[in-house]
Amino acid sequence: xxxxxxxxxxxxxxxxxxxxxxxxxxxxxxxxxxxxxxxxxxxxxxxxxxxxxxxxxxxxxxxxxxxxxxxxxxxxxxxxxxxxxxxxxxxxxxxxxxxxxxxxxxxxxxxxxxxxxxxxxxxxxxxxxxxxxxxxxxxxxxxxxxxxxxxxxxxxxxxxxxxxxxxxxxxxxxxxxxxxxxxxxxxxxxxxxxxxxxxxxxxxxxxxxxxxxxxxxxxxxxxxxxxxxxxxxxxxxxxxxxxxxxxxxxxxxxxxxxxxxxxxxxxxxxxxxxxxxxxxxxxxxxxxxxxxxxxxxxxxxxxxxxxxxxxxxxxxxxxxxxxxxxxxxxxxxxxxxxxxxxxxxxxxxxxxxxxxxxxxxxxxxxxxxxxxxxxxxxxxxxxxxxxxxxxxxxxxxxxxxxxxxxxxxxxxxxxxxxxxxxxxxxxxxxxxxxxxxxxxxxxxxxxxxxxxxxxxxxxxxxxxxxxxxxxxxxxxxxxxxxxxxxxxxxxxxxxxxxxxxxxxxxxxxxxxxxxxxxxxxxxxxxxxxxxxxxxxxxxxxxxxxxxxxxxxxxxxxxxxxxxxxxxxxxxxxxxxxxxxxxxxxxxx
Numbered sequence: 283x284x285x286x287x288x289x290x291x292x293x294x295x296x297x298x299x300x301x302x303x304x305x306x307x308x309x310x311x312x313x314x315x316x317x318x319x320x321x322x323x324x325x326x327x328x329x330x331x332x333x334x335x336x337x338x339x340x341x342x343x344x345x346x347x348x349x350x351x352x353x354x355x356x357x358x359x360x361x362x363x364x365x366x367x368x369x370x371x372x373x374x375x376x377x378x379x380x381x382x383x384x385x386x387x388x389x390x391x392x393x394x395x396x397x398x399x400x401x402x403x404x405x406x407x408x409x410x411x412x413x414x415x416x417x418x419x420x421x422x423x424x425x426x427x428x429x430x431x432x433x434x435x436x437x438x439x440x441x442x443x444x445x446x447x448x449x450x451x452x453x454x455x456x457x458x459x460x461x462x463x464x465x466x467x468x469x470x471x472x473x474x475x476x477x478x479x480x481x482x483x484x485x486x487x488x489x490x491x492x493x494x495x496x497x498x499x500x501x502x503x504x505x506x507x508x509x510x511x512x513x514x515x516x517x518x519x520x521x522x523x524x525x526x527x528x529x530x531x532x533x534x535x536x537x538x539x540x541x542x543x544x545x546x547x548x549x550x551x552x553x554x555x556x557x558x559x560x561x562x563x564x565x566x567x568x569x570x571x572x573x574x575x576x577x578x579x580x581x582x583x584x585x586x587x588x589x590x591x592x593x594x595x596x597x598x599x600x601x602x603x604x605x606x607x608x609x610x611x612x613x614x615x616x617x618x619x620x621x622x623x624x625x626x627x628x629x630x631x632x633x634x635x636x637x638x639x640x641x642x643x644x645x646x647x648x649x650x651x652x653x654x655x656x657x658x659x660x661x662x663x664x665x666x667x668x669x670x671x672x673x674x675x676x677x678x679x680x681x682x683x684x685x686x687x688x689x690x691x692x693x694x695x696x697x698x699x700x701x702x703x704x705x706x707x708x709x710x711x712x713x714x715x716x717x718x719x720x721x722x723x724x725x726x727x728x729x730x731x732x733x734x735x736x737x738x739x740x741x742x743x744x745x746x747x748x749x750x751x752x753x754x755x756x757x758x759x760x761x762x763x764x765x766x767x768x769x770x771x772x773x774x775x776x777x778x779x780x781x782x783x784x785x786x787x788x789x790x791x792x793x794x795x796x797x798x799x800x801x802x803x804x805x806x807x808x809x810x811x812x813x814x815x816x817x818x819x820x821x822x823x824x825x826x827x828x829x830x831x832x833x834x835x836x837x838x839x840x841x842x843x844x845x846x847x848x849x850x851x852x853x854x855x856x857x858x859x860x861x862x863x864x865x866x867x868x869x870x
Contacts, residue, residue: 291598292591295414298378305371310426312364317430319357321438324568326350328442328561368422376415383407383597389605392677396636398600401484406600409479410593417590420583428580435569442565443558446548450570453541457577460533464526465584471523473592478516485509530581538574542567627651627674627785627815631683634669634838643669644838646683651831653784654813658826660859661835667819668709670835671787674817675704687785705783705814707791711770713762718747719754721773725780733780740806741776742799743769767794775803779810787817792825800825823860832856 299306326346334343387395387403395403432454439447489496489505496505545566552558628651634644644666651657659667672678673685676692685692692700705725713721722734729737734754738744746769750756762770771794778786786807792800804825807816818826826832827846834842834849834856842853849856 291595294598295379295594298375298382299371299418301378302371302374305367305374306422309364309367309371309422312360312367313423313427314430316357316360316364317427317434319353319360320431320572321434321569323350323353324438324565324572325442326353327568328559328565330561331564332559332561364423368419371422372415372419375418376411379414379597380407380411383411383600386601386603386605390603392672393636393679394603394605398603399480399484401487402480402596403600404487405476405480405483406593406597410476410597413586413593414590414597417586420586424579424583425587428576428583431576432573432580435573439566439569442569443552443562446545446552446558446562446566449541449544449548450573453537453570454573456537457534457573460537461530461577461581461584464530465588468523468526468585468588470592471519471526472589473595475516475520475523475589476592476596478512478519481512482509482516485512527585530585531578534574534577534581538570538577542570545570626653626686626688628686628689629670629673629683630686632673632680632685633682634666634673634678635681636678642681642838644673644680647840648683649833649840649843651815653815655830656808656816656818656828658829658832659817659819659835660821660823660826660832660856662855662859663821664837665835666838667835668789669838670833671706671789671817671819674785674787675701675706703783704785704787705778705781706787707771707774707778707789709790711762711767711774711791713758713765713770713773715760716758717752717755718750718758718773721758722754722777722780725777726782729780734776737776737779738772740779740803740810741772742795742803742806743772743776747773768796768799771795772799772803782812782814784812784814785817786814787819789817789819790821792820792822797824804828821859823856823863 326349330343330346333339334346384407387407390398436447436450436454439450485505485508489509496502546563549558549563549566553560553563629647629649632644632647633642635642647670659670661667669678673680674687674692676685676695676697679693687695687700687703714724719734722737723729725737726733731754735744738747747753747756758764758773762773765773771791775788775791778788792803795803800822801824804818818829820826823846829846832842832844832846832849833840834853836855842849842856844852850860
């Protein structure tokens with residue numbers, strides 16, 4: 283990505299500064315005032331030397347010192363006000379950007395999130411936005427002040443002694459070449475730095491979430507080595523770009539000190555012949571010193587902006603990713619078997635590829651599920667069970683074919699309208715920090731305590747919830763860390779039941795339950811008054827054998843469909859699964 287693209291991304295993000303236009307204008311304005319007072323200081327010092335000290339005029343010296351103190355007080359006030367406005371604008375900018383970025387990420391489809399990657403989304407939400415905040419802050423405070431001081435010092439040098447000011451005319455362009463050459467070289471490298479940070483974040487996230495698995499398989503040393511490898515790669519590229527950036531200070535110091543030497547050498551000659559006063563020499567050296575200080579600040583600002591430009595393109599890339607699933611203009615007909623009823627689901631030759639060039643996760647699935655049916659979905663690991671049910675709420679789109687809910691292609695629905703008909707319990711039970719009540723209300727924000735308790739009872743969770751201190755208001759830690767696996771699963775099932783949706787999907791959501799609790803849960807589902815269409819995804823034949831219809835998947839293909847007894851007779855895959863679980867006879 284070229285520097286034009288980086289700049290374009292940054293310009294697009296500056297829209298978030300619009301609500302803080304006043305602060306963004308006032309901060310540089312006060313910095314401008316501060317710079318003016320700083321530029322006047324060498325002139326006052328010159329007068330103290332040439333007039334006060336030369337003539338031994340103590341009252342004049344004291345009055346000039348009073349002026350210097352006044353300049354210092356006013357300059358400090360301007361600086362504090364400028365920094366306040368800059369900080370307020372920068373924090374407001376980052377807060378607005380982070381809020382919109384988070385909102386946009388929430389709207390991304392499963393496929394988009396898979397493609398971008400969770401770790402890079404975390405990095406862009408945190409590190410990249412923080413870098414942009416720093417860049418805005420530095421820019422408002424220093425980006426205008428430093429050029430003003432540099433150019434102002436040049437003008438003031440000509441006012442003090444035009445014949446010596448040519449040194450500034452030579453030094454300033456040379457300094458500009460150094461600054462911009464290093465900037466152009468380092469911009470693309472900072473993008474690589476942030477990309478490597480994504481990798482480190484990804485490995486860290488994997489290790490923290492999978493720490494139990496790592497310890498169970500004694501892979502600590504391997505994971506430490508993998509992390510060190512990624513960290514070393516990040517260190518090397520950051521060290522390389524840091525080495526380039528580090529050239530800024532020594533090169534600018536060399537140029538400025540060369541300028542100071544020339545000023546002192548030429549100034550000594552001019553003083554000797556009476557063409558220049560001692561105060562003029564001091565003023566010229568002060569202006570050169572001001573240029574040095576400001577260039578150091580400017581270099582820091584440039585590096586911060588460089589990093590921000592790379593981060594801006596990464597953040598903008600996420601914001602420009604079309605959110606969600608597009609609504610199609612397909613014209614699907616109502617099915618002829620009554621599937622237009624609320625809760626009916628039809629798969630018509632549905633095929634799914636997760637990415638181009640890969641084997642299909644599902645192939646030519648063709649089946650119709652009537653309203654109110656209980657459907658079991660079974661198959662070996664990786665057979666496509668979760669992929670199948672993920673097509674119903676449109677977490678993924680079919681590559682070919684169609685999926686119909688209530689007789690309408692899911693691609694024709696507004697995504698929120700579609701998911702109002704569906705309640706789903708994912709494979710991994712996810713609970714949020716809060717209380718039992720706050721987690722259950724995700725299913726229905728308007729649910730009463732009676733409805734919540736009824737859902738808990740159906741999910742076989744009422745007893746343990748009421749036994750906890752606080753009952754419905756008992757605390758749930760992040761990810762339900764203070765609950766067992768079975769308790770988490772039952773609470774997620776209760777959350778889904780609170781919704782009273784037409785379609786209920788339980789994606790292997792009873793794997794942590796014992797057989798008795800699992801059987802009680804299945805029995806309670808049959809008593810639901812609104813008779814939803816229920817999809818039971820499981821690897822246990824005991825969990826689905828009483829379903830109205832069982833779908834058997836193998837390598838993404840539908841290899842069996844029917845009742846438990848018919849599949850035992852006619853489907854080899856189902857029979858093998860059943861016999862592997864119930865050797866020596868059926869288990870009820």
